[in-house]
Amino acid sequence: xxxxxxxxxxxxxxxxxxxxxxxxxxxxxxxxxxxxxxxxxxxxxxxxxxxxxxxxxxxxxxxxxxxxxxxxxxxxxxxxxxxxxxxxxxxxxxxxxxxxxxxxxxxxxxxxxxxxxxxxxxxxxxxxxxxxxxxxxxxxxxxxxxxxxxxxxxxxxxxxxxxxxxxxxxxxxxxxxxxxxxxxxxxxxxxxxxxxxxxxxxxxxxxxxxxxxxxxxxxxxxxxxxxxxxxxxxxxxxxxxxxxxxxxxxxxxxxxxxxxxxxxxxxxxxxxxxxxxxxxxxxxxxxxxxxxxxxxxxxxxxxxxxxxxxxxxxxxxxxxxxxxxxxxxxxxxxxxxxxxxxxxxxxxxxxxxxxxxxxxxxxxxxxxxxxxxxxxxxxxxxxxxxxxxxxxxxxxxxxxxxxxxxxxxxxxxxxxxxxxxxxxxxxxxxxxxxxxxxxxxxxxxxxxxxxxxxxxxxxxxxxxxxxxxxxxxxxxxxxxxxxxxxxxxxxxxxxxxxxxxxxxxxxxxx
Numbered sequence: 001x002x003x004x005x006x007x008x009x010x011x012x013x014x015x016x017x018x019x020x021x022x023x024x025x026x027x028x029x030x031x032x033x034x035x036x037x038x039x040x041x042x043x044x045x046x047x048x049x050x051x052x053x054x055x056x057x058x059x060x061x062x063x064x065x066x067x068x069x070x071x072x073x074x075x076x077x078x079x080x081x082x083x084x085x086x087x088x089x090x091x092x093x094x095x096x097x098x099x100x101x102x103x104x105x106x107x108x109x110x111x112x113x114x115x116x117x118x119x120x121x122x123x124x125x126x127x128x129x130x131x132x133x134x135x136x137x138x139x140x141x142x143x144x145x146x147x148x149x150x151x152x153x154x155x156x157x158x159x160x161x162x163x164x165x166x167x168x169x170x171x172x173x174x175x176x177x178x179x180x181x182x183x184x185x186x187x188x189x190x191x192x193x194x195x196x197x198x199x200x201x202x203x204x205x206x207x208x209x210x211x212x213x214x215x216x217x218x219x220x221x222x223x224x225x226x227x228x229x230x231x232x233x234x235x236x237x238x239x240x241x242x243x244x245x246x247x248x249x250x251x252x253x254x255x256x257x258x259x260x261x262x263x264x265x266x267x268x269x270x271x272x273x274x275x276x277x278x279x280x281x282x283x284x285x286x287x288x289x290x291x292x293x294x295x296x297x298x299x300x301x302x303x304x305x306x307x308x309x310x311x312x313x314x315x316x317x318x319x320x321x322x323x324x325x326x327x328x329x330x331x332x333x334x335x336x337x338x339x340x341x342x343x344x345x346x347x348x349x350x351x352x353x354x355x356x357x358x359x360x361x362x363x364x365x366x367x368x369x370x371x372x373x374x375x376x377x378x379x380x381x382x383x384x385x386x387x388x389x390x391x392x393x394x395x396x397x398x399x400x401x402x403x404x405x406x407x408x409x410x411x412x413x414x415x416x417x418x419x420x421x422x423x424x425x426x427x428x429x430x431x432x433x434x435x436x437x438x439x440x441x442x443x444x445x446x447x448x449x450x451x452x453x454x455x456x457x458x459x460x461x462x463x464x465x466x467x468x469x470x471x472x473x474x475x476x477x478x479x480x481x482x483x484x485x486x487x488x489x490x491x492x493x494x495x496x497x498x499x500x501x502x503x504x505x506x507x508x509x510x
Contacts, residue, residue: 016109019145021138022089022101025077030134030145033107037090042082042100043068046487047371048464049420050471056100058465059088063482066090067465068098074151091148095465099148108138115145190290191382192283192310194319195263195276198251201319202276203283203310208324210264210271211362212279212453215256230275233262236455240264242273243327248305261452267324274327279450281432282383283319285310286407290321360455363479365488366434366447368417373447374454374479374488381435381442383450386427397504401446404433409442411435412508416445419496420474436493441506443497456481456488464489 018033045057045068054073059066068088072080080102088098116133129151134143192203193212219231219242228247232239242262246253254277262273290308307323363374364383390402390413401415413433417425425431425448433444456479466472473495479488497505 015112017112019108019110021105021108021143023103023105024071024101025075028140028143030143031148035091037092037096039104040088040090042086042088048471049422050474051467055467058487060480060482060487065462065465065478065480066096066098067467068100071099071101093149106138110134110137188287190285192285194280194283196278196280197245197276201280203319203321204263204265204324208265208267210266211455213262213264214452215260215262240271240273242275244275265324281385284382360457361461363454363456365451365454367449367451368422368447372486372488374490375493377453379436379493381437384433386431386433386446393508396508397501403508410508411442411444412505413444413446416447438494438497439502441502443505
């Protein structure tokens, strides 16, 4: 629902100006009608790290990102939760901004002779933030006319003239994160995405993983299909067959929950979704730690799709590598693909992928607090579990949480919550370390959880409102997924560490 005010409905003659009057705290204010786009109910918001404290967050207004600012906080009034009377007054100041007020009083036409200078007024609001005073208007003896441009100039310096700034930062941020060329060992390593099913750990080669998505609300059953073929789902206007790894390996049934994920595996132009209990991490495994399945086990029906086994942590951790090619040779899957007439569409998509799809960007989505953030998938070197204890290094920079031993190399670890000025959190099993290479220095950042790998159309990615200098560098873009009612803030990994701190991190990793 939306309460709109249309300036065209309030025509004024040359001696009358239109104002919107509203209440914030114990004061009555007004704003000139001209820059007011509309007045809406206070929307739900996405919180933004590194933004001024007066920013409540970002909202989705008919497909556009709208910063929501607390007028109470700007004036230093006591906090108060929004209620049915609260409104956001949307004002165009180079970019639309929504200002939360306690209630909107009225729209009034004011004779210019009733407008006085505010330089001598004594009030809770500084006179330099006022455009003037309205006398005896709307039943109020005095109404202060706010100068919103000056109001945000100090705290939201980046937002002043932000249309130009956002366009520039958005254009510069279109490039994805850089990967260092120090992966010369890649030929001697496997990069895997690992998952868990019934307490067992499995993995698929990362080049065979197209994306990772959440369970759909609806799965269409396929008549006469094999038991492990759950049915088909719609994924971006095409049908995707789903198989249950639990059923495929004759493991106990379990209902899907919020941690369940679908790993979209592609091979030879075909794609299938494999239902997993949860996503674990991205692994880099030396070939010396990988061995084929013993011949005796390979003959077992449940091992037919297992190609190799990784022995990690000195053999204490076994990860079974699923052979994607073997999975697609199953008659049951081929029948589903043919029955649903998908193969032709899939081949087209695969051809587009091989040619390079410039219309989409693939992101790794992770969470901090309740908010979702994303980074380009090419910027993520790997994702690993957080060990029970990080090794503290004497005289290490204050922002470094500790170091870990990652396959014989020292990896400095930074808490991303602390880096973004968010409250600290206790360690949990869902936390992960995302490893980036920043100007040649490999660094890990602790996140609350890794949610999914997501393909986003580039038209859904737009410059984020420029709210502070640091925020505009680190979080310059956002994916506005209107249909899903999601906004994913896109983080630029190369700005996570200041240039002056990189040398200290490199010293730790040496």
